[in-house]
Amino acid sequence: MSSTSTHKPRPMVDLLVSIAIPAFILMKLSGDEQLGASGGLMLALSFPLGWGIFELIKYRKFNFIALLGLANVALTGGIGLLELDLKWLAIKEAAIPAVIGIAVLISTFTSKPLIKAMVFNPAVMDVDKIMQRLQENNCMAAFEKRLMNATYMVAGSFAFSATMNYILAKWIVTSPTGTPEFNEQLGELSLYSYPMIAVPSMLMMMATFYYLWRTIRDLTGLKLEEVLANQ
Incomplete structure (x- = not known):
């Protein structure tokens, strides 16, 4: 049986990696004495990006929640990094x-x-x-x-x-x-x-x-x- 067919939805993990952890990084690790504004945004973006790539490679399918979180953080990060x-x-x-x-x-x-x-x-x-x-x-x-x-x-x-x-x-x-x-x-x-x-x-x-x-x-x-x- 392929890994795709044995894949089980994990909504709590998806929400943790795509939403909760990036939110924590943005709130607690973006100060000048930690990662800085740009570093915090980039690290927050890396979690939904990494999770989406992991799901795609391991199960050969796109993870909708991870991709949605990635798009959301990417757009928000772009607004922050470009200081719009x-x-x-x-x-x-x-x-x-x-x-x-x-x-x-x-x-x-x-x-x-x-x-x-x-x-x-x-x-x-x-x-x-x-x-x-x-x-x-x-x-x-x-x-x-x-x-x-x-x-x-x-x-x-x-x-x-x-x-x-x-x-x-x-x-x-x-x-x-x-x-x-x-x-x-x-x-x-x-x-x-x-x-x-x-x-x-x-x-x-x-x-x-x-x-x-x-x-x-x-x-x-x-x-x-x-x-x-x-x-």
Whole structure:
């Protein structure tokens, strides 16, 4: 059996290496008497970068959380190292979830909407059974309409995240870029963003899953255990 097939998700390790450790470095090791502002940023960047490369080489697959952490720290590090205006940090914080939300909406005009890849996909649900029952009940049009509603809910969750990211960045990070104080506030931003942004966004996504499951139940008569994919 290949190493790819035996790979187990490790979300706590991913969060530790990609978020918690870089935040600690930014907050505690970026002073002039330690690594300095530039050194702290570079060391913080090295953890998600190294973790992503390790996952890619060992399991021959990209680690999404590590890559997302890498992109986030890389963009933030670039803003700090180039000593750009603070407005670019707030824009960057809002841009990532905003782009994802826009991509979700745009994908509805393609043959492969992202909502189907994220929620209604064979890895999670028995799509063939659901589609067969929908056709038997002549409910395909109603299902597509509700699937579009679920798309708007997902896009709305990303819009909420983008807005809160922008507000939080403007509120917490007030020191000039390229300073130890700026790095420390970046670490605080990373830590505060999870309880204040990630948890509400997760609840909104769970509500979307529940809405879609209720839709399938109402239109097909199938119970939850009947629609879940066999693992």
